[in-house]
Amino acid sequence: MVFKTYVGRPEADLLRQIAMTRLGSGLYLAKRFAEASSVYGAELSTLQRLGASEYEMLIAKGNLALTYEQLGQDESALSLEQEVFFGFRKLLGEEHPETLQVANNYATTLLNLQRYGETKSLMRKTVPVAHRVLGADNRLTLTLRSNYAMALYKAAGATLDDLREAETTFEETERIARRVMGGAHPLTLTFERDLRDARAVLRAREAPSPGAA
Secondary structure (H helix, E strand, O other): OHHHHHOOOOOOOHHHHHHHHHHHHHHHHOOOHHHHHHHHHHHHHHHHHHOOOHHHHHHHHHHHHHHHHHOOOHHHHHHHHHHHHHHHHHHHOOOOHHHHHHHHHHHHHHHHOOOHHHHHHHHHHHHHHHHHHOOOOOHHHHHHHHHHHHHHHHOOOOOHHHHHHHHHHHHHHHHHHHHHHOOOOHHHHHHHHHHHHHHHHHHHHHOOOOOOO
């Protein structure tokens, strides 16, 4: 393993740091999330001791947050993702692709925690930026739009207008995904499923109450 080659080097050694990052990434891709979390946590501690740049710190925190999310530790993930999002926005600007990506990570955790109002607010600001910078056909733009629609229809206080907007948004998102990626792509299938779910909620709300005149 590459990390074993460099583990004996000083913490500040660049090759040691690169090897540690690759080890964490490999464990994450292998779905060994608990081990990846330990590696990313150790990496973050090392960077803090070394006084690393703000960018490096944000990357490390973002990686650690992703492992927390996979481990079901959404509150811990959210705390880091919020910090990472606002950090990237300040450092790189709201239009930078990395800022948009971490906004998506942040929104995903908010959805997991059923904090739909916050998700909706975040996506209303982020989706137009992604549309302008990345384009309507971009996968990240489509995912951000899906997050927005999800927050609309899942909220306990969703109005009929919210539900109809969610349906329309999912329809457009699924149509673009089908054209760009094909009907068998996992993302297209996810949007298709979400559209069915949103429609079911809307139709249930539109149905007349039993006994209604």
